[in-house]
Amino acid sequence: MTTTEPHTSTCPAQRARRRRRAVAALLAVGGVTLVGTGALASWNVSKDAAPSSVAAATAAVEVLPANGMPLTANIANLVPGDFFYRYVDVRNDGSTAAAFTGLVSATGALAPWLDVEVASCPSAWSTGQLGCAGAAGTPVGAAGTVTATGRAVDHGTIQPGSGAVQRLRYKFTFNSTAPSDVQAESSTLSIRVTSTLVGGRDRTGG
Known part of the structure; x- marks a missing residue:
């Protein structure tokens, strides 16, 4: 007698369900692969702003002799109470x-006995005590003794350019109380002016 194996058949509904599960599995694997390799597309657009330039400032100062009486002109035979002018x-x-x-400074034995007062004039000085158009000018800093360490003079703020020159007169006085033991002694006078740029300003507008 011949034995026949039972025939196993799959209904269409089962086959459809299997196909759907297989496709879902493939899609899941494919999606993971796409994400992992960065294959998803993206669009980027860029545009540069117009360029601008920035530049650092420069500091410079010039001290010029004026009125034909520079500080380098020597004076001899000072007597207590004498005075003289220098213009820059x-x-x-x-x-x-x-x-x-x-900074006005002096070296030598006469330094403690030399006093200075500084004044400015909006126009060029003329020689003499009232040399600023008939006036004594505007004081710059406080008058005082010229010492070896120097007498500070605050010139304030000066704008750049040739039209913003500060015209100064230095009046030096040999103190009337100078003792007799400084006879025949001498000193050397010097003037130094320093320009200082101070930052911290809002420069947004230029």
């Missing part, structure tokens, strides 16, 4: 406004 123009040769400070 301070000019800002930098690129922006700056604060200026002067």
